Amino acid sequence: MSEEAKEYAFFLGCITPNRYPGIEAATKRIFKEFGIETKEMVGASCCPAPGVFGSFDMHTWLPVAARNLCIAEEMGLEIYVTCNGCYGSLQEADHLLKDHPKLKEKTNEVLGKFGREFKGTTKVHHSIVILHDVIGLDKLKERMTKPMNDVNVAVHYGCHFLKPSEVRGHGSSETPYIMEDLVKVTGAKEVDYKDKLMCCGAGGGNRTADTPQSLEWTRQKLVNAIEAGCDCMVHPCAFCHLQLDRGQDEMNKAFGTTFNFPILFATQFLGLAMGLSQTECGLDIQTTTMPEKLLK
Amino acid sequence: MGTLYEDIVDHGGEVFGKEHMETLMLCVQCGKCTGGCPSGRYTAFRTRKLFRMAQEDMREEIFNAPELWFCSTCFTCYERCPKGVKTTDLIRVIRNLAAKAGHMSVPHRMIGVYVLKTGHAVPVGEPQMKLRKAVGLDEMAPTTQKYKEQLEQVQEIFRTTHYDAMIDFDWNTMNLREAEGDEKK
Ligand code: SF4
Numbered sequence: 501m502s503e504e505a506k507e508y509a510f511f512l513g514c515i516t517p518n519r520y521p522g523i524e525a526a527t528k529r530i531f532k533e534f535g536i537e538t539k540e541m542v543g544a545s546c547c548p549a550p551g552v553f554g555s556f557d558m559h560t561w562l563p564v565a566a567r568n569l570c571i572a573e574e575m576g577l578e579i580y581v582t583c584n585g586c587y588g589s590l591q592e593a594d595h596l597l598k599d600h601p602k603l604k605e606k607t608n609e610v611l612g613k614f615g616r617e618f619k620g621t622t623k624v625h626h627s628i629v630i631l632h633d634v635i636g637l638d639k640l641k642e643r644m645t646k647p648m649n650d651v652n653v654a655v656h657y658g659c660h661f662l663k664p665s666e667v668r669g670h671g672s673s674e675t676p677y678i679m680e681d682l683v684k685v686t687g688a689k690e691v692d693y694k695d696k697l698m699c700c701g702a703g704g705g706n707r708t709a710d711t712p713q714s715l716e717w718t719r720q721k722l723v724n725a726i727e728a729g730c731d732c733m734v735h736p737c738a739f740c741h742l743q744l745d746r747g748q749d750e751m752n753k754a755f756g757t758t759f760n761f762p763i764l765f766a767t768q769f770l771g772l773a774m775g776l777s778q779t780e781c782g783l784d785i786q787t788t789t790m791p792e793k794l795l796k
Numbered sequence: 797m798g799t800l801y802e803d804i805v806d807h808g809g810e811v812f813g814k815e816h817m818e819t820l821m822l823c824v825q826c827g828k829c830t831g832g833c834p835s836g837r838y839t840a841f842r843t844r845k846l847f848r849m850a851q852e853d854m855r856e857e858i859f860n861a862p863e864l865w866f867c868s869t870c871f872t873c874y875e876r877c878p879k880g881v882k883t884t885d886l887i888r889v890i891r892n893l894a895a896k897a898g899h900m901s902v903p904h905r906m907i908g909v910y911v912l913k914t915g916h917a918v919p920v921g922e923p924q925m926k927l928r929k930a931v932g933l934d935e936m937a938p939t940t941q942k943y944k945e946q947l948e949q950v951q952e953i954f955r956t957t958h959y960d961a962m963i964d965f966d967w968n969t970m971n972l973r974e975a976e977g978d979e980k981k
C-alpha cells in the first residue's frame with residue numbers, strides 16, 4: 501500500500517446497489533486505482549432519504565440515519581457516498597447530532613435498544629469531493645488515457661450536494677466548480693445551459709407524489725441541455741440518475757417523446773476517460789445508451 | 797394541539813432547535829422563494845403562500861392541499877430567502893405534522909413498507925441481482941436486506957417512533973392494513 505493509501509467506508513444507500521450497480525463498480529474501481537481502499541458497511545440500510553423520510557417523520561429519519569453513521573464509527577472509518585440523498589441525509593444527521601447534545605442523548609436512547617451508540621467520530625464525504633480534493637485533479641489528469649476531447653458535457657448537480665450550503669461547505673450553491681473541474685480534467689468541454697442548477701424533479705417525495713408531473717421538470721432539463729449542444733449529462737447523484745435515465749423511458753411512454761440522451765454518474769464518465777469499458781462502468785445495463793463519441 | 801406555528805416549533809424544534817423553526821415568523825412575503833421555485837413552474841405549489849397560510853394558522857387548508865407534497869426539497873428558496881427563513885426545513889416539518897394527522901398517500905406510505913420489509917426504500921430484486929453480477933459485484937450488497945438481525949434494528953426504530961402505526965402497518969402481513977384488497981386511495 502502506498503503512503504497515501506486511505507480507507508473509507510462506502511455507504512451504498514438504495515439506488516446505487518439496487519438499481520445502478522455500475523455506479524458502485526466504477527467508483528470502487530477508480531478509487532482502488534488511486535490507492536483508496538473501500539470497505540463495505542455491513543448492515544447499512546436506506547440512508548433514509550432526507551426529503552422523503554424527513555418529510556414523513558423527522559423523528560424516525562434521524563435514528564435510522566444515526567444507526568448508519570454508527571456502523572462507520574464502529575469500523576473507525578469516514579464515509580463516502582455516491583448519492584446526493586445519502587450525502588444530505590447522513591451529513592445532516594451527523595451535523596445535527598454533533599451540534600445538539602440533547603438530541604444526541606435522545607437518539608442514543610433509541611440506538612441503545614440494540615447496543616449501538618452515536619459518538620460523533622466519523623465524517624461524511626461525497627465521492628466527487630474525494631476525487632477532486634483527496635486524489636486531486638493533477639493525478640486524475642495523468643490517467644486520462646482516452647480523453648474526451650470533442651465531447652460537450654452538461655453538468656447536472658442535483659440539489660443536496662450543494663445545498664444547504666451552510667452545512668455542505670462547498671462554497672456558493674449558485675457558482676459551483678467541483679463537477680466542472682472533474683469534467684474538464686477528461687478534456688471534455690463543460691457547456692453552460694439554461695437552468696443548469698435546476699433540480700431533476702425527483703426529490704422530496706415529488707416523484708412518488710406525481711411521477712408525470714415530476715418528469716416535466718426532467719424533460720425541461722434535458723431539452724435545455726440538448727438545445728445547448730450537449731452530448732451527454734454528467735452528475736454526482738444516484739437518485740438523479742434514476743430520474744434522468746429511467747425517466748427518459750417513462751417520458752417516452754407517457755408523453756410520446758423519443759429521448760435517448762446519455763446519462764452518466766461522475767465516476768462512469770471518468771472511468772470511460774480512463775479506458776474502462778462501458779460494461780465495466782455498467783453503462784450497457786441502463787436505459788440510455790452511449791454514443792460512439794464517448795466510447796472510442 | 798396548539799396553533800400550527802406552536803406545533804411546528806415543538807415538533808421541528810426538537811430536531812433543528814426552536815430558533816430554526818421560529819424563522820417562520822420572519823417571512824415578509826417578498827416572494828423570492830416562489831420566484832426561484834422549480835415546483836412553482838409546473839404545479840400550484842406556492843412557497844410564499846404556504847408560509848403566509850402557516851403564519852395564519854390555516855392548518856386544514858394546508859394539510860388538505862395535494863400541492864404540499866410537490867416541493868422537491870431542492871433548497872433553492874432556503875439559500876435565497878433574504879430574511880433567513882429556514883424554508884425547506886419548515887416545509888418538511890409541516891409535512892410531518894400533516895402525515896401525523898393522517899394526510900399521507902398510499903404510495904408515500906408504501907415507501908415505509910419497503911423499508912420495514914428490507915431496510916431499503918428501493919430493495920434489490922432478481923433482475924437487479926443479475927445487473928450486479930454483470931458488473932462483477934455480489935448478487936446482494938451486505939445490507940439490511942441480506943442480514944435479518946440488522947434489519948430488526950431498523951424495525952425496532954420504526955416501532956419506537958410509532959412510524960408503523962402512522963402508516964397503518966400490519967406486522968402479520970408486512971403490508972399496509974388498508975392496502976389489502978382494493979386500493980382505497
Ligand atoms: S423568500 Fe423568505 S421572506 Fe420572502 S416570501 Fe419567501 S420565505 Fe418569505
Ligand code: SF4
Pocket residue numbers: 829832833834835836843866867868869870871872873874883884
Ligand atoms: S425547496 Fe421546495 S419550495 Fe423551495 S424552491 Fe425547492 S421545490 Fe420550491
